[in-house]
Amino acid sequence: MLIQQPSTISTSEVKLPPSNLAKTFSPSKVGTLFLLSGIVSLLFGMLFGILGSVQYLLPDFLAEAIPFYKTRPLHVSLVIAWIFQGAAGSIYSYAPASVNRSLFSETVARIHWILFVLTGLGIIASYAFGHFGGREYLEYPIWFAIPITLSWCLIIVNYFKTIKGSLSKYPVYIWMWGTGIIAFLVTYIESYLWLFNSVQSNTVRDITIQWKANGAMVGSWNQMVYGTAFYLMERISGNKNVSRSRITFFFYFLGLTNLLFNWGHHTYIVPSAAWIKNVAYLISMTELLILGNIIWNWRKTLTDAQRHFHVVPYRLLLASDVWIFLNLALSILISIPAVNFYTHGTHITVAHAMGATIGINTLILLASAYFLAITIYQKSVTSKLFNTGYWLTNISLLVFWISLLGAGIVKSLQAKHPFSIDPYEKYLEQSLSWFRTFSISGFTLLIGLSILSMPLLRILINKIWVRSN
Amino acid sequence: MRSNNKFLTLLALLVMFLVYTASVYTKGTEQSENNPMLDFAAVQGKVLWQKYNCTSCHQLYGLGGFIGPDLTTTTSRKGDAYARAIILSGTKRMPHYGMTEQEADAIIKFLSYVDSTAVHYKY
Ligand code: HEM
Numbered sequence: 194m195l196i197q198q199p200s201t202i203s204t205s206e207v208k209l210p211p212s213n214l215a216k217t218f219s220p221s222k223v224g225t226l227f228l229l230s231g232i233v234s235l236l237f238g239m240l241f242g243i244l245g246s247v248q249y250l251l252p253d254f255l256a257e258a259i260p261f262y263k264t265r266p267l268h269v270s271l272v273i274a275w276i277f278q279g280a281a282g283s284i285y286s287y288a289p290a291s292v293n294r295s296l297f298s299e300t301v302a303r304i305h306w307i308l309f310v311l312t313g314l315g316i317i318a319s320y321a322f323g324h325f326g327g328r329e330y331l332e333y334p335i336w337f338a339i340p341i342t343l344s345w346c347l348i349i350v351n352y353f354k355t356i357k358g359s360l361s362k363y364p365v366y367i368w369m370w371g372t373g374i375i376a377f378l379v380t381y382i383e384s385y386l387w388l389f390n391s392v393q394s395n396t397v398r399d400i401t402i403q404w405k406a407n408g409a410m411v412g413s414w415n416q417m418v419y420g421t422a423f424y425l426m427e428r429i430s431g432n433k434n435v436s437r438s439r440i441t442f443f444f445y446f447l448g449l450t451n452l453l454f455n456w457g458h459h460t461y462i463v464p465s466a467a468w469i470k471n472v473a474y475l476i477s478m479t480e481l482l483i484l485g486n487i488i489w490n491w492r493k494t495l496t497d498a499q500r501h502f503h504v505v506p507y508r509l510l511l512a513s514d515v516w517i518f519l520n521l522a523l524s525i526l527i528s529i530p531a532v533n534f535y536t537h538g539t540h541i542t543v544a545h546a547m548g549a550t551i552g553i554n555t556l557i558l559l560a561s562a563y564f565l566a567i568t569i570y571q572k573s574v575t576s577k578l579f580n581t582g583y584w585l586t587n588i589s590l591l592v593f594w595i596s597l598l599g600a601g602i603v604k605s606l607q608a609k610h611p612f613s614i615d616p617y618e619k620y621l622e623q624s625l626s627w628f629r630t631f632s633i634s635g636f637t638l639l640i641g642l643s644i645l646s647m648p649l650l651r652i653l654i655n656k657i658w659v660r661s662n
Numbered sequence: 663m664r665s666n667n668k669f670l671t672l673l674a675l676l677v678m679f680l681v682y683t684a685s686v687y688t689k690g691t692e693q694s695e696n697n698p699m700l701d702f703a704a705v706q707g708k709v710l711w712q713k714y715n716c717t718s719c720h721q722l723y724g725l726g727g728f729i730g731p732d733l734t735t736t737t738s739r740k741g742d743a744y745a746r747a748i749i750l751s752g753t754k755r756m757p758h759y760g761m762t763e764q765e766a767d768a769i770i771k772f773l774s775y776v777d778s779t780a781v782h783y784k785y
Contacts, residue, residue, distance in 0.1 A: 249729060252755040260757050262718040265727050327712025329725050361668055368668075386687075393708070394700040397779050398691035400723045405686060446671050453679045463723045464697070464779060466690025472682075538724035538732050613739060617731040618754070 218569050219295075222657065223302035224286030228562045229653040230310055231278030232646045235555070238271030239639045246632040250625070259321075266332035267320050273330070274313055276550060277377075279558030280417035281305075281348055284370050286565055287424050289355050291367060297354035301347050308344035312337055330407055331384060338385060345378050364427065364436035365445050369420030376413035376452055380406045401465040408456025414554070416448060422557045425510060425564055426491050429503040435491055444483040450476055461533045474528060485517040505567055505579060509560035512587055516552025519594070520545065535608050540627075541601030548594050551638070556586075559645055566652040574648040582644030589638035596630035603627065696781045700772070707772025710765055719756070722776055730756065737774045745770050 245264040247254050259267075289296045296302060316333040319325075326335045352374060356367055384406035386392050392399050427436045435441060457473025488510060500507055523545055527536045536542070566572050603624045607614055614620050621628075693699050700708065711717070719730035726732075737745055749766040752758035761769075 245729075256757070261727075261729055261755075262715045262757070265718045265729075266715065325713065325715035327715045327717055329717045329727075332715055332718065361666075394705060395691060395693065395697065396700065396708075396722070396776050397697050398687075400725055401686065401691055403725060405683075442668065446675070449672075449675055453675060454682065459724070464781065466686075469686060469690065538721050538728070540728055542724075543728055613735065614731055615739075 218290050220286040220565065220569055221289065221296045221299060221302060223296075223299060223306050224282045224284070225565065225653050225656055226303075226306050227278045227282030227285060227309075228558075228565065229282075229650065229657065230306070231275045231282055231558070232562065232649055232653075234271045234278060234313070235275035236643060236646060238268055238275060239635075239642065241265075241268035241271065243632070243635055243639055244268075246628070246635045249621070249628045250632060262325075263320050263323070266325070267317065269330060270313075270316060270320070270333065272550065276414050276418065276554050276558065278309070279554075279561065280373070280414055280421065281309075283421040283424070283558065283561040284348070284352065284374070284417065286561075286569075287421070288352060288367070288370060291424065292356045292358070292363065294355055297351050301351050305344050305347040305351070308340050308347070312340040312344065328384070328387070329403065335385070335388070338381070342378070342381060345374070345381070349374050349378060364423070364433070365441045366420040366423040366427075366436055368442075368445055369416045369423065369448075372449060372452075373413050373416030373420060376416060377410060380410040380413055384410065397464055400463055401460055401469075404459040404463070405456050408459050409452055411549075412448070412452025412455070416452060418554045418557050419448065421561050422488065422510060422513070425506055425557075425560055426488070428564065428568070429507060429510075430491065430495055432494060435487070435494075440483075441487065444487060447483060458528050458533065459537075461530050462537055470530070474530065485514055485521060488514040488517070503564070503568065504576075505574065506560040506564040508583060509556045509563065512583070513553050513556035513560070515587075516548065516556065516590075520548045520552065523548065523598075535605040536601060539601035539604040539608075540597045540624075541605065544594050544597035544601060547597065548590075551590055552594075555642070559649070562649050562653070566649055570652060570656055572652045572655075574652075578644060578648065582641050585637055585641030586645060587641075589634045589641050592634035593631060593638055596627045596634060599627040600624040600631065697779050698775070700775055703768055704771040704775040707768035707770070707775075710761075710769050711772055714759055714761075716769075723780075733773055733776075734780050735777050737770065737777045742770050742774070745773060 241264045244255065244259065245261055245268055248256070248261045248264060285296065285302055316337055319334055319337070320332070324334050325332050326337075331338075352371065356363065356371070360367070360371075384403065386402055386406075387399050392402060423436045423441070427433060455473050455476050457469040457471075460473075461470055492511060492514075495507070523541070527533050527541060527545065563574070567574065604614060604620055607620055691697065716733075717726040719727045721727070721732040722734050724732065746766050748756065749759075749761060749769055750763070
């Protein structure tokens, strides 16, 4: 059975699809390209994740060819590249139509994509040959930062030239995309301040700034991804009020406040100024609670017809909402300084990171890619296949997440303080069953996300291929 | 939300952020008895720490990968000789990088320096 596709979607306040969006909507080809290359990055990234998880169990596994110090950066860089490409793809696809214009420059956008992909390939090659810059999360040699920064400037110019005009009347997602792409540039540049001697030769300062930059960088991509979620909600419901309401703008500013100031909860154990940590603790995580509520309430406003017509992106958004609440509970718990003292640096932090990047960011971005494929490009996907991928992904992710929490709890219980787990090998052995579960559920998660990705690859490749011929 | 209010809120956040950032960059992490500056040998060690991508498996102050232990206080807890032996010969999980003695010494200098800043965790 094929999932029924809407021939059109409603843009009126009256929640009665269909309307004629698809006919009037001509998304930028670069948006499709970014989503496509993003999905490819995700699939390869997960392969390296599996490899890394197997190396937890079998330290000798491919230890010569591709040791853990290569698999981890390959995994993390590729999956983060997916989030950036998914977000950029969504912005290129939807921003112009949101302001009733076409993209300022398709050529500049193409140069952005080419630079991004070439830099990505260069980074993969340098990891493979063992050349590192060795900074956490940005482990590539530093000169790759130049094309990354340049390519990001291109999207900034293109975006603001496209939406130029009266920003104040625009819906919240236009604001979120805008602040997200600027915040990334700022935080990215900030993450290279260690090149200055006053940071380089002062490790406490260096680590504090690194956490500041990395924490805010996560906030910057969240702005882009949550902006996309708001866009989808508006398009699915046809209700323009959600993305213009006071509560939504309140959420936007709260999110921005979190982006700018909440990173300090990563530094409870760093001997830096106490007030930074107190500020962070006060505002931490309020953002997720509000986003969770907005999606939850939005769900109630949909008619049966809207749910039916947009079943695929709708269900992915709902699943992301469940993950928002699960991560929120965890985040609130580990933001309590006394708890954080023992959980920081354990796999609870990894659960927090992967729970959010997979459960929230990835599911929203997949909803975006499906919206493009089904609603805009009018292509069908098989519902049985989608259901299988959807459930396999969510159930695997739940087991995956719990297993990381399990390993983290074992470590937290052994710690006298965050830096003393002795002997470490004993801790790893005691957590073996958790790591085994982590690896197996990681494998089924890979299958689940691959099943969800395959129809997208087919449709997006087809679209690019057909349009260029 | 009125449009003027939106811009004012954005501006207020921006100003707060700039003040806050300037303060984070300079205050609370100044050089002191508990937070000395890295000397030349320790900087060499830090460069090697990055070159060998030690951060993919180890953390300093909780920042880094998780398959290996946090090394913030490793030199005071385990001693330099122990650390040197592991760095030079590897373990079941840790690769044998084939580092020179000088390289191992520089990394230990760097780790000892980090250790000296972790004053709250000595017990
Ligand atoms: C196929 C399933 C996956 C497996 C088996 C897997 C495995 C791993 C492993 C082994 C690590 C390194 C943990 C360490 O430092 O010791 C890791 C880290 C990470 N993974 Fe995954 N992963 C998977 C999927 C994903 C996906 C789909 C995303 C995001 C879209 C993701 C995001 C991350 C992030 C952000 C980190 C860094 C965590 C941190 O340092 O706190 N992973 N993963």
